[in-house]
Amino acid sequence: MTIDYFLEREKMVKEQIVVRGIRNEKIIAAMKKIPRHLFVPDKWQVQAYADRPLPIEMQQTISQPYIVALMTESLRLGPTDKVLEIGTGSGYQTAVLAEICNSVYTVELLPELMESATELLGRLGYRNIVAKIDDGTLGWPEHQLYDAIIVTAGAPHLPQPLLAQLADGGRLVIPVGNSLSQSLKKIVRRPDGFWEDQLLQCQFVPLRGQHGWQQ
Ligand code: SAH
Numbered sequence: 001m002t003i004d005y006f007l008e009r010e011k012m013v014k015e016q017i018v019v020r021g022i023r024n025e026k027i028i029a030a031m032k033k034i035p036r037h038l039f040v041p042d043k044w045q046v047q048a049y050a051d052r053p054l055p056i057e058m059q060q061t062i063s064q065p066y067i068v069a070l071m072t073e074s075l076r077l078g079p080t081d082k083v084l085e086i087g088t089g090s091g092y093q094t095a096v097l098a099e100i101c102n103s104v105y106t107v108e109l110l111p112e113l114m115e116s117a118t119e120l121l122g123r124l125g126y127r128n129i130v131a132k133i134d135d136g137t138l139g140w141p142e143h144q145l146y147d148a149i150i151v152t153a154g155a156p157h158l159p160q161p162l163l164a165q166l167a168d169g170g171r172l173v174i175p176v177g178n179s180l181s182q183s184l185k186k187i188v189r190r191p192d193g194f195w196e197d198q199l200l201q202c203q204f205v206p207l208r209g210q211h212g213w214q215q
Pocket of ligand 1: 060061062063086087088089090091092093094107108109110113134135136137152153205206207208209210212
């Protein structure tokens with residue numbers, strides 16, 4: 001049986017994204033366009049457009065499509081924005097960001113994942129993504145300040161370097177909590193301090209590193 005991935009994507013966007021209230025046209029267009037099935041291991045390809053996260057290599061996961069859409073929408077991205085992503089993983093969220101804004105900086109701890117993600121993103125033609133293998137809880141100081149920062153792994157607390165690298169008016173979206181459940185938070189930097197909103201409860205793989213889980 002061959003799968004019509006174009007139809008699968010149309011259905012995913014209609015039944016998982018739009019019905020749940022995501023209205024941003026650029027996000028919708030990006031998710032209709034990006035071949036999500038190429039970002040998952042072969043044996044999971046038939047499930048690539050299902051309403052759930054899926055396993056990728058190295059015991060990590062590719063986020064559920066709706067969570068990708070919600071986090072991206074919460075970043076309130078403009079076309080000239082510079083965005084930092086922590087936790088490249090499969091590279092799917094990276095591609096969504098690259099469709100929407102000028103420059104995407106992405107950091108991944110595990111070389112094996114970064115290698116396949118950058119290979120695929122290059123093959124798909126993305127030229128506005130800069131990637132490095134490192135501990136993303138330290139941010140990427142050389143390219144600060146960022147208009148938006150997205151963390152796609154669960155943190156025990158807000159990593160201080162990420163707050164410091166946020167531009168005035170900048171948005172940080174990050175799951176914070178314990179290993180079983182986190183609250184997806186949106187932080188906005190204003191002249192008078194950091195403002196925090198809770199979006200929903202979620203479950204991400206752990207954010208490792210110096211300002212993450214230590215083991
Ligand atoms: N957005 C990705 C999510 C991958 S899962 C996707 O949808 O495919 C989270 C990723 O965060 C994993 O790849 C994990 O290796 C990575 N990660 C965990 N701690 C990290 C850290 N300190 N710095 C960078 N990446 C980290």
